[in-house]
Amino acid sequence: MTELEVIQGDITALAVDVIVNAANSTLLGGGGVDGAIHRAAGPELLAECQNIAERHGGCPAGEAVITGAYKLPCKRVIHTVGPIWRGGGAREPELLGSCYRKSLILAQKEGLESIAFPNISTGVYGYPKTLAVKTAVQTVKAALPAIPGIKRILFVCFDQENYALYTAELTI
Ligand code: APR
Numbered sequence: 627m628t629e630l631e632v633i634q635g636d637i638t639a640l641a642v643d644v645i646v647n648a649a650n651s652t653l654l655g656g657g658g659v660d661g662a663i664h665r666a667a668g669p670e671l672l673a674e675c676q677n678i679a680e681r682h683g684g685c686p687a688g689e690a691v692i693t694g695a696y697k698l699p700c701k702r703v704i705h706t707v708g709p710i711w712r713g714g715g716a717r718e719p720e721l722l723g724s725c726y727r728k729s730l731i732l733a734q735k736e737g738l739e740s741i742a743f744p745n746i747s748t749g750v751y752g753y754p755k756t757l758a759v760k761t762a763v764q765t766v767k768a769a770l771p772a773i774p775g776i777k778r779i780l781f782v783c784f785d786q787e788n789y790a791l792y793t794a795e796l797t798i
Contacts, residue, residue: 708747
């Protein structure tokens with residue numbers, strides 16, 4: 627049985643098996659949670675991301691890659707690239723769902739048992755929080771049968787609005 631939890635706080639402080647980074651397609655860091663994760667992990671994380679970017683030419687929206695965690699308290703970091711919100715007609719819900727689904731499948735494949743997600747795309751990428759929460763929770767719930775090895779999934783909200791939205795969505 628996989629436990630779904632909502633917490634409010636800083637994802638870089640969590641000693642779970644893997645945290646998910648809301649990256650951009652260059653994988654070379656940025657602001658928001660991406661900046662916080664790179665700051666906390668240290669320069670070795672950027673070096674590994676640069677190596678992946680050089681080998682694979684970056685990471686398209688909806689895809690996910692995994693790296694080490696270096697100075698972070700978690701064991702691994704999954705970098706996924708959310709869609710930039712363009713009004714809803716550019717496959718945003720499909721791409722956002724893919725971020726959650728592919729991150730979970732990657733974590734399962736790597737034998738990881740606890741995973742923490744930020745609220746992907748709802749910051750710089752402008753995805754409406756009220757829409758993102760439904761795609762995130764519905765996608766994760768639909769993926770559960772395919773990821774029996776994952777025992778704990780945390781939705782880590784940095785702001786109060788997302789925390790209230792996720793808490794309400796998970797009590798439905
Ligand atoms: N812990 C948890 N969540 C955080 C943290 C943190 N330390 N810092 C920010 N957040 C939250 C934001 O409040 C937002 O709810 O992460 C969510 C995602 O926001 P962004 O980090 O802006 O990510 P996103 O909207 O997906 O935009 C990605 O921003 O930082 C750049 O390089 C990144 O270009 C990419 C873009």
